[in-house]
Amino acid sequence: MNRNKSNRDLLKKLQRISKHYCLQEGGSHGPDHSERVFRTAMAIGRSMKARLDILAPSALLHDIGRNQESRSRGTLCHADRGAEMAEPILRDLGYPEDDILSICHCIRAHRFRSATNPETPEAKILFDADKLDSIGAIGIGRAFLFAGQIGSRLHNPDLDPADTTSYSTEDTAYREFQVKMSRVKGRMLTPIGRRLARRRHEFMELFFDELNREIYDNELNGNS
Numbered sequence: 001m002n003r004n005k006s007n008r009d010l011l012k013k014l015q016r017i018s019k020h021y022c023l024q025e026g027g028s029h030g031p032d033h034s035e036r037v038f039r040t041a042m043a044i045g046r047s048m049k050a051r052l053d054i055l056a057p058s059a060l061l062h063d064i065g066r067n068q069e070s071r072s073r074g075t076l077c078h079a080d081r082g083a084e085m086a087e088p089i090l091r092d093l094g095y096p097e098d099d100i101l102s103i104c105h106c107i108r109a110h111r112f113r114s115a116t117n118p119e120t121p122e123a124k125i126l127f128d129a130d131k132l133d134s135i136g137a138i139g140i141g142r143a144f145l146f147a148g149q150i151g152s153r154l155h156n157p158d159l160d161p162a163d164t165t166s167y168s169t170e171d172t173a174y175r176e177f178q179v180k181m182s183r184v185k186g187r188m189l190t191p192i193g194r195r196l197a198r199r200r201h202e203f204m205e206l207f208f209d210e211l212n213r214e215i216y217d218n219e220l221n222g223n224s
Contacts, residue, residue, distance in 0.1 A: 010093065014060045017089060021064035027149045028142040029066045033133060037062065041129035044192050045122070054099060054122045058106035061086045062126060073167045079111035112180055118189060128193030131184045136200025139181055140207055143173035157212055177208055 015035075022031040038059040045055045065082030083104040090100045106126045109118040112134075118124045134142065147153075152171045156164070161178045164170035185201040188194040 011056060013093060014057050018060040018064065021061075021067065021085075025063070025067040025070060028146040029063050033142070034060055034063055036133050036138070037126070037129045040132055041126050044125045044129060044190060047192060048121060048125065048190065050121045050125055051102075054102050054106065054120075055125060057086075057090060057095070058103045058110075058122060058126050059129060061089065061103070062107050062110050062130060070167075077111065077114070079108050079114050079116070083108040112184070112187070124189035125193075128188050128190045128197075131188065132193060132196055132200065135181050135184045135197060136203055139200070140173065140177075140204060143176040143181065146176070147171060147173050155211060155215060157216075174208060174211075177204060 018034050019031040022029060022034050038056065041055050041059040042052060044050075045052050062082060063078065064085050065076075065078040065080070068081050069076045069078035086104055086107055087100055090103060095103070102120060102122065105116070105120065106118070106123040108114065109116040109123045110126050110130050112131065118127045133139065150167055150169075150171060152169050154172065155174055156170055156172050157174055159170060159175075161175050164175055181204060182201070185194075185197045188197045
């Protein structure tokens with residue numbers, strides 16, 4: 001069989017598997033998120049001459065454990081669970097054992113709050129690609145979408161995030177900005193990721209400043 005055709009067929013199988021699991025979660029972690037992460041990871045990977053055959057399955061399967069984390073209300077780590085789920089999938093698709101270990105490491109290490117540090121170039125690229133999708137205009141949209149999924153408030157800048165919990169009515173987009181999104185810029189692991197994160201971070205600061213102004217500055221009374 002033509003190798004290019006074989007690679008295309010394998011990619012289509014991975015995309016179908018990814019879509020199946022991500023549709024179970026939907027919303028901010030639906031199939032569109034994994035596809036964006038895949039495209040970003042592959043672009044960075046080409047620039048850095050990384051192994052695209054490791055990056056592609058890592059990106060497409062990185063969130064297949066997300067629905068199990070949601071059902072556990074955050075007590076289960078989707079990165080660890082996703083790596084466990086990916087192993088037999090990759091074996092069934094014919095991946096060599098060494099590549100399975102590399103891909104599962106990428107999946108296990110992609111989470112912002114993961115206890116596993118990204119050790120390989122491919123793991124660092126996936127980490128950055130996933131984080132880039134959590135900030136900027138896309139990140140803000142996803143944060144509000146997630147807040148809507150769990151029935152959270154629109155905005156709660158008056159609360160200390162230390163006094164709130166994830167998956168609660170106070171798990172707002174602004175809380176996500178405070179506890180995670182605002183810190184992403186300083187956590188990026190690749191030169192391209194750092195450059196893109198700086199620009200997206202600046203936009204987020206402008207957005208939340210404007211949101212606070214519109215809600216609390218009482219423009220109608222001329223205090224703007």
